[in-house]
Amino acid sequence: MREVARFGNGSRVPGWDDAVDLEKEPVEVPDPATTPVPDDLRAEIESHLAKYPDRRSAALPALAAAQRVHGWCSPEAIAQAATVMRLTPAYLSAIATFYDMFHTEPVGLHRVYVCTNISCSLNGADALYERLHDAAEGNEDLHVQHFECLGACDIAPMASVDGVYVGPLELDDVPRLLSDLAAGRPPLADKQLRRRFSADPHANTQQFRPGPGNEPIVAAGAGGTPKPPVAVGPDMPADQDRSDQPAPIEQPPDPPENPEPDG
Numbered sequence: 001m002r003e004v005a006r007f008g009n010g011s012r013v014p015g016w017d018d019a020v021d022l023e024k025e026p027v028e029v030p031d032p033a034t035t036p037v038p039d040d041l042r043a044e045i046e047s048h049l050a051k052y053p054d055r056r057s058a059a060l061p062a063l064a065a066a067q068r069v070h071g072w073c074s075p076e077a078i079a080q081a082a083t084v085m086r087l088t089p090a091y092l093s094a095i096a097t098f099y100d101m102f103h104t105e106p107v108g109l110h111r112v113y114v115c116t117n118i119s120c121s122l123n124g125a126d127a128l129y130e131r132l133h134d135a136a137e138g139n140e141d142l143h144v145q146h147f148e149c150l151g152a153c154d155i156a157p158m159a160s161v162d163g164v165y166v167g168p169l170e171l172d173d174v175p176r177l178l179s180d181l182a183a184g185r186p187p188l189a190d191k192q193l194r195r196r197f198s199a200d201p202h203a204n205t206q207q208f209r210p211g212p213g214n215e216p217i218v219a220a221g222a223g224g225t226p227k228p229p230v231a232v233g234p235d236m237p238a239d240q241d242r243s244d245q246p247a248p249i250e251q252p253p254d255p256p257e258n259p260e261p262d263g
């Protein structure tokens, strides 16, 4: 079985053992006149800056916005974010290299993070990661990465697929996941956490819902034979159904309701 790779310092997280390049010229805050920034990206970063008294506090959402636009935290993406924030690219690079979800190398369009922490490992995550890793070999659209606890231990073993949590996963789910991604369908729609009230099938009170523009979702039976969906209760109330929205971790905070007037 494939060992989950560790770096020299024993960490699963890259970056800590990258030496500083002492030969490099010190970098300064980029000149806005020579560093054009797409209007949408500038507007988004400025909206994040407006939320904080210290502009450095907006570094994470600014980098996330730049990564969304460029596909990864490329030197150009970081320079653009630094230009709007009036910071050095080095400051933002230090942050981008620390966090697993910022990519400082080009990665595939689809990002699959397989949790290999304790609950998932005990339920077969290492074999799942190995199967996905092997299946992604040579597929430039796919980036498979192992991850520390993704905070959904109740659906172990699980993965985040482009920000959508799916689980509990079986090895046989891997081909179906890949074909969903290749066809542009919601990944493993019947295993998406956000489509269920609970990970426990006996506690569910919602029938699995059809994905937008897709045929009704059915749970795959043994050998991939589809079974009809099981009606287990009433539909989720419309005001609680967030199945067409990104995972909570990616949602912007809700604006305050009825903010107190100043004074």
Ligand code: FES
Pocket: 115, 116, 117, 118, 119, 120, 121, 148, 149, 150, 151, 152, 153, 154, 156, 158
């Ligand atoms: S151990 Fe995998 S989600 Fe927590």
